[in-house]
Amino acid sequence: MAALQIRNLKKSFGGLPAINDVSLEVAPGERRLIIGPNGAGKTTLFNLLTGDLPVDGGSIALFGEEVTRLATHRRVHRGLARTYQIITLFQKDTLERNIALSLLGLSRTRWNSFGRIPEQFREEAAAVLSRVGLQALASRPVSEVAYGERRRLEIAMALAQNPKVLLLDEPLAGLSREERAGVKSLIAGIRREVTVVMIEHDMDTALDMAERITVLHYGRVIVEGSRAEVVADPRTREVYLGH
Amino acid sequence: MSRAAWLGVLAVLLVGMPWVAGEFYVNLTSQILIAAIFAASVNLLLGYGGLPTLGHAAYVGLAAYLSAWLYLKLGLAHWLTAPIALAGTTLMACAFGLIALRATGLGFLMLTLALSQVLWGTALRWVSMTDGDNGLRGPARPFNLDDATSFYYFALAVTAVSIWLMARFVASPFGATLQGARDQPRRMSALGHDVWMIRWVTFIYAGFWGGVSGLLFIYYHKYIHPVSLSLANSAEGLLAVIAGGSGTVAGPIVGAAVVMLLKNYVSAYVERWNMLMGFVFVLIVVFMPEGLVPGVRRLWRRFRSVT
Numbered sequence: 001m002a003a004l005q006i007r008n009l010k011k012s013f014g015g016l017p018a019i020n021d022v023s024l025e026v027a028p029g030e031r032r033l034i035i036g037p038n039g040a041g042k043t044t045l046f047n048l049l050t051g052d053l054p055v056d057g058g059s060i061a062l063f064g065e066e067v068t069r070l071a072t073h074r075r076v077h078r079g080l081a082r083t084y085q086i087i088t089l090f091q092k093d094t095l096e097r098n099i100a101l102s103l104l105g106l107s108r109t110r111w112n113s114f115g116r117i118p119e120q121f122r123e124e125a126a127a128v129l130s131r132v133g134l135q136a137l138a139s140r141p142v143s144e145v146a147y148g149e150r151r152r153l154e155i156a157m158a159l160a161q162n163p164k165v166l167l168l169d170e171p172l173a174g175l176s177r178e179e180r181a182g183v184k185s186l187i188a189g190i191r192r193e194v195t196v197v198m199i200e201h202d203m204d205t206a207l208d209m210a211e212r213i214t215v216l217h218y219g220r221v222i223v224e225g226s227r228a229e230v231v232a233d234p235r236t237r238e239v240y241l242g243h
Numbered sequence: 244m245s246r247a248a249w250l251g252v253l254a255v256l257l258v259g260m261p262w263v264a265g266e267f268y269v270n271l272t273s274q275i276l277i278a279a280i281f282a283a284s285v286n287l288l289l290g291y292g293g294l295p296t297l298g299h300a301a302y303v304g305l306a307a308y309l310s311a312w313l314y315l316k317l318g319l320a321h322w323l324t325a326p327i328a329l330a331g332t333t334l335m336a337c338a339f340g341l342i343a344l345r346a347t348g349l350g351f352l353m354l355t356l357a358l359s360q361v362l363w364g365t366a367l368r369w370v371s372m373t374d375g376d377n378g379l380r381g382p383a384r385p386f387n388l389d390d391a392t393s394f395y396y397f398a399l400a401v402t403a404v405s406i407w408l409m410a411r412f413v414a415s416p417f418g419a420t421l422q423g424a425r426d427q428p429r430r431m432s433a434l435g436h437d438v439w440m441i442r443w444v445t446f447i448y449a450g451f452w453g454g455v456s457g458l459l460f461i462y463y464h465k466y467i468h469p470v471s472l473s474l475a476n477s478a479e480g481l482l483a484v485i486a487g488g489s490g491t492v493a494g495p496i497v498g499a500a501v502v503m504l505l506k507n508y509v510s511a512y513v514e515r516w517n518m519l520m521g522f523v524f525v526l527i528v529v530f531m532p533e534g535l536v537p538g539v540r541r542l543w544r545r546f547r548s549v550t
Contacts, residue, residue: 050433076435088430090423101423104416105435113417113448157434 001064003028003165003195004049009058011041011048011219018044020219022058026165026212032197033210037239041219042199043085046167049197050082051075062165076105079164083154083171085199089142095153096138099125102157124160132156132186148179155186166190168198172205184209203240207231215239257399261392269391275503276395276402277459282483282495282502283409284452289481290489291413292445293425295352297477298359301339302453304472305362306332307461311379312372321385329454335362336450340443347428359477366469378468382461398459405455410492412448421445422490479506482520486527488534497535 004026011019018041026032034042047053049060051072059068067075090098100121104110109118129135132152137145142153151171158166171187172180187209190196200206207213213230215223223233230236261269281303288294309328313319319327343354366373373379388394412418423431424438431438461467470476479502487498505523510516531538 052429052433071437072432073435073437076433082433084430084433088427088433090426090430092426097419101419101431101436102434104420105431109416110420110436111417113412113415113444115415117416117419161435 001028002026002061003030003063004197005059005061005064006049007059007061009045009048009060010056011044011053012056017219019048022216022219022221024214024221024224026195026197028063028164028195029192030195031209031211032195033206033213034197034199034216035201035203035206035213036216038201039218040216042201042216043169044219045216046082046169046199049075049167050080073105076161080167081158081161081163081165082167083158083169085169085173087147087150087154089150089153089157091143092141094139094141095129095134095145096122096125098142098153098157099128099160102160103128106161128156128160131159133182148175148182151175151179151183152186155183159190163194165195165197168196170199170201172200180205261395266391269395271503271507273391273395273398273463274507275500276398277456277463278479278483278499278503279496280402280405280452280459281456281480282487282499283406283492284449284456285480286484286489286491286495287409287412287445287449287452289484290491290494291418291421291425292442294347294442294446295481296343296355296449297352297474297481298339298343298355298357299449299453299480300472300474300476301359301362302332302336302450303457303460303476304366304467304469305335306454306457307467307471308366308373308379310458310461311382311467314382315379325385325458328458329451332454332457333447333451336447336453337443339450340446344439344442344446356474356477359472360474363469363472363474366472373469376469378466380466382465384462384465388462394463398463401455401459405452406492406496409452413492417441417444482524484534486524486535488536488538491534491536494534494536501535 002025006022006024009019009022010017022045034045036042044053048055051070055068059066061067062075062078062080065078067078090101100117103121103124126135126138129138132155134149134152134156137149142150155168155171168187171183175183187196187198198206198209207227210227212225213227214221215230215236217239222235222239223230225233260272281299285296285299288296288299306328309331310324313324313327314321339358343351343358346354367375384394386397388397413421420431420436420441424436424441428438460471483498483502484495485498486501487496488494501523502520505516505520509519513519527535533541
């Protein structure tokens with residue numbers, strides 16, 4: 001059974017098709033890279049997968065369960081987690097509290113309107129931050145940490161939920177070479193049980209992180225295959241180099 | 244001085260106040276306490292939820308009307324009227340929340356205003372039930388709280404419990420998700436939180452505390468008029484929160500005190516007190532845009548760092 005199965009997905013904005021009949025399957029534990037030039041529909045595809053945007057047509061299934069009409073938070077409870085291209089964190093809160101909000105998302109404790117956030121959440125948050133090398137900054141507000149550390153926190157918040165399918169939207173965007181290396185090794189260290197689907201604009205940087213690659217162009221899948229197949233395909237070169 | 248020490252001093256001052264102050268000031272403080280619960284309930288929506296409401300007086304008025312009507316027209320005792328009024332107000336908040344939370348921001352503001360105006364119009368025009376523009380007059384206070392001091396202690400106890408419960412609410416895991424939904428609603432959904440439900444529960448909770456304030460209001464004044472549900476009353480609550488500092492526990496209490504002092508005390512000396520209130524509000528926004536409580540804290544920190 002596929003971890004993620006997309007069939008004939010469609011989405012238009014004012015008559016302009018952003019996702020046009022996209023179908024793809026991602027196997028459990030697979031590392032899938034979705035590439036394409038600006039405006040190819042990569043982030044729109046993620047937004048459809050998470051339910052941030054309603055689909056115009058087609059279907060989405062997570063481990064065989066149809067989730068096309070489910071609200072975003074319900075998909076998360078079924079094991080879907082994501083990061084954002086534009087960092088979306090709780091700026092005034094500490095790193096620890098950001099992780100706690102992530103942990104609360106899947107816990108019944110989130111409805112407790114009288115007690116305090118349990119100590120166990122602090123300990124779990126500390127463990128997650130330690131995993132991504134941010135434990136020393138746990139009590140610092142997000143607004144006071146560097147951009148690269150915020151990127152790591154984004155990933156840590158998703159990982160804190162022990163997702164089955166993790167969607168990473170340009171996790172290397174805006175990072176220095178050293179920071180990229182750090183984030184790449186962080187992604188490489190994600191447990192094999194987690195299926196990872198990653199968008200990356202810069203093909204050269206991300207190719208070595210993927211097992212299979214899907215090339216999107218004008219909302220359509222134009223090439224799909226292994227790294228060697230995709231690199232060798234003339235349509236990939238045409239999309240990226242224009243010849 | 245620690246926070247506990249400050250609270251201890253405040254408690255001593257509030258408990259000891261009737262021994263040193265005259266009846267006028269005791270009554271004035273009772274009104275400030277009632278307004279503080281109201282402002283704190285507005286703050287749950289505005290300060291912690293990022294939901295600016297302009298119709299919260301509806302819950303004050305509804306609880307007061309229900310309590311007075313049940314007492315005067317059906318002859319029910321207070322031990323029955325109070326829970327029924329609170330239940331009715333909370334149910335109304337459930338229904339209003341379903342409508343108002345179809346929007347956020349300005350849309351939410353306008354929907355809360357429109358819904359409260361429906362109640363205001365009903366109170367004014369449904370004369371057979373509400374006595375229209377004459378208002379409902381005459382319900383006695385419960386527990387023989389007829390003198391200023393005993394009512395003051397009653398209001399003080401209810402206010403202390405109300406503020407404590409609201410403070411616990413915002414400091415709880417649910418409160419953390421509420422503030423998360425205020426700052427990054429999309430991110431909160433992506434973390435598995437049902438943002439709409441968080442807001443709806445808060446809307447109902449805030450409506451309930453608005454109702455508690457309404458009960459104290461009718462017990463204090465022994466009279467309720469449609470003006471209590473009006474836009475002006477809702478705006479006063481909003482003003483108190485913004486002036487005192489939204490998103491803080493103490494802010495709405497201080498804001499309510501400022502508004503009530505201007506309204507009830509300064510108006511005795513200054514004919515155009517409304518103008519003065521506007522002027523004070525402008526001063527606060529210009530010099531302490533975050534509100535009096537956070538503003539004073541900021542100045543205090545600066546003073547401490549200099550000395």
